[in-house]
Amino acid sequence: MNTIADRYRRRADAFASTVSGVAADRWGDPSPCEGWTARDVVRHVIDMHAAMLRPLDRVLSPAPPLREDPLGAFLAARTDIEAVLADPGQALRSCPTPLGPTTVERHIDEVVSDDMALHRWDLARATGQDGSMDPVDVERLWAVLSAVPRDVMDRMRTPDAFGPGVRVYGPEVAVPEGASLQDRLLAATGRDPRR
Template sequence: MNQIADRYRRRAEAFEQKIAAVRPGQWSEQSPCAAWTARDVVAHIVAMHAAMLRPVHRDLSPAPSVGDDPLAAFLAARVDVQAVLDSPELAETECDTPTGQMSVEQQIDEVLSDDLVLHGWDLARATGQDDAMDPGDVARLWSSALAIPADLMEKCRTPGAFGPGIEVYGPEVTVPDDAPLQDRLLGLLGLDPR
């Protein structure tokens, strides 16, 4: 099987479990992202699934809205993206991205799949769940984050640089050099691990 598809499947499953564990009264809880509630975190992830389908001229399948049923909305979006990853023809389609041209599956891997890990932490924090990330995912994301050129990282920290209302990373949060790698990753990407 394809490593990218497998990684997405594993991370989507973990995110799905976090959604399923949210109690009804918790959807309005504040997430570590200042502008988002727990429900907003899921809405962002579903919107990112839709964005990953555009290069292959697809839309999300009809499904309940995140406002009505966050889990059902995510499950439907997940099926749509998995179908693209499972089709070599669609997965290998080249697309333009803010960081250059790449295959659709590579964009899904570097953007959406990574988002599932990071925003899984946000959702867990907002709703009192275990917020430990998979150590292998943390190491992979840490390596990827360190490889981002300084000028691109600066652009990622600039609100609106990739379009109105889009903020990729916040200002770096200082954490001790001997902090766990997960905390250092979160701090580097502008999230306060505390």
């Protein structure tokens, strides 16, 4: 069993389900990500899939246009990543990252897979769907986030620190004492769980 591939598959299933649940007239609705619409959230997730292929000198396969078929566009990107995860020769290759070298599969797990779990909430909130996150993901992401050194977290909150127009997390949002772990996780990543 490949835990990384299984985790990716579970999160991609959830993201695809949320994409397919978006009403046609809601794609332009604002998301909790400042300046992004619901469609922009899906675009970002697809763009992050493309970024995972760059260390392999690959690009995303041809796909339906995002404007016409958001689900088809996402599923095509998903197919490319699942093919990488299924091929040990690609998945276990070393690749550079802003935080140091790692394997391609670990980079996928820690970037696009984790990102997809959070952005599924963004998309759900933008389009009036259930934003409940898988408790397993919440606990895992909280543990990962809690282990990030303060200087690295500050860098992740700094616009352009990882490239032009890139900010990994927004400023931390205050939540009431006794807030759920999901709300604390969202707040720590710069999301207002009450939005």
